[in-house]
Amino acid sequence: MMKVTRTNNNPFSQIVFLFGPTGVGKTSLLTKLCKDQFTVINADSVQVYKGLDIGSAKVSQEQMKLAPHKLIDILQPWEQFSVAKFIDEADKAVEAIAADKRIPILSGGTAYYFKHFYYGLSDAPKSNEETRRHVAAWIEKVGLAAAREKLKEIDPISYNKIAANDSYRIARALEVFEDSGKPRSSFGIPTTPRHDMNPLIIGLKRSPEEMERRMRLRFSLMMEAGLLDEVRKLIREGAKPDWPGMQGIGYREFFSAIENGEDSLSSIGDAIVRNSRLYAKRQLTFFKSFANVHWIDAENEEEVIKLVNSYVQA
Numbered sequence: 001m002m003k004v005t006r007t008n009n010n011p012f013s014q015i016v017f018l019f020g021p022t023g024v025g026k027t028s029l030l031t032k033l034c035k036d037q038f039t040v041i042n043a044d045s046v047q048v049y050k051g052l053d054i055g056s057a058k059v060s061q062e063q064m065k066l067a068p069h070k071l072i073d074i075l076q077p078w079e080q081f082s083v084a085k086f087i088d089e090a091d092k093a094v095e096a097i098a099a100d101k102r103i104p105i106l107s108g109g110t111a112y113y114f115k116h117f118y119y120g121l122s123d124a125p126k127s128n129e130e131t132r133r134h135v136a137a138w139i140e141k142v143g144l145a146a147a148r149e150k151l152k153e154i155d156p157i158s159y160n161k162i163a164a165n166d167s168y169r170i171a172r173a174l175e176v177f178e179d180s181g182k183p184r185s186s187f188g189i190p191t192t193p194r195h196d197m198n199p200l201i202i203g204l205k206r207s208p209e210e211m212e213r214r215m216r217l218r219f220s221l222m223m224e225a226g227l228l229d230e231v232r233k234l235i236r237e238g239a240k241p242d243w244p245g246m247q248g249i250g251y252r253e254f255f256s257a258i259e260n261g262e263d264s265l266s267s268i269g270d271a272i273v274r275n276s277r278l279y280a281k282r283q284l285t286f287f288k289s290f291a292n293v294h295w296i297d298a299e300n301e302e303e304v305i306k307l308v309n310s311y312v313q314a
Helices: 026-033 061-066 083-099 111-119 129-142 144-154 156-161 167-180 208-225 227-236 252-259 265-287 301-313
Strands: 016-019 038-042 103-108 200-205 293-297
Touching: 016 026, 016 111, 016 301, 026 061, 026 103, 026 301, 038 083, 083 103, 083 111, 103 111, 111 265, 129 144, 129 167, 144 156, 144 167, 200 301, 208 227, 208 265, 252 265, 293 301
Parallel strands: 016 103, 016 200, 038 103, 200 293
Antiparallel strands: none
């Protein structure tokens, strides 16, 4: 097995960021890229949950043999996974990967995981249990839509950045305002990378038409793989629409259909594709805020592999 030789003792001195919109083809590329010297750190907010396999397009056991992953299946779907927790777990993963003489590849589609892993958290007040319970009880009473309208009133910048169904980030923004009297968007984040990181940053892209085709095909393949049975099993086990894991695209549409009395799989599929398309646009907007990104068409896998190899050997 090929081992990596680092020129210093900083485990963060060599790290690859590989990101792109949902369905662009990251996993397929990773299975060809990793071989003996890389380990993947999952940066997808749904794939951290156990039992959410098909709807999250989670890496399979066979793919894991080709591309080892960390931060997969580390939580139950009712557990919250904050950005701070992600940073902590990802840091531990980097150190473990470096100790094994391998190189970490941070890969996924949750854009703010990448940003805060790179620069750290904002200087907003840290979450505290009392405020969190108070805000959660209020949201439970008035509903998420009303809570989001409150956010629009006190922090329009955060309102425009946070998805309508992102209950965690909406609640967190309200908590910050309650604790500080200031909008969360008024608190900056560091501009200097943590741990002297100088990662190779690769963004995968495809044309909008190709992404639309892939999203529709992706849903069809998920249904063939047993997505409906997976959702039914989760519901039998007590899954509720407000569980953090159930907020992900590919799961929340089923709960929405149940709530609205719908039973058409085609309408659920249309909703998943539509939400995936809108999410992909938000992902790209966020990812384009990164500097020094090598944007490469996902079909050009050889260019990505060549770029990564050059970075490792430099």
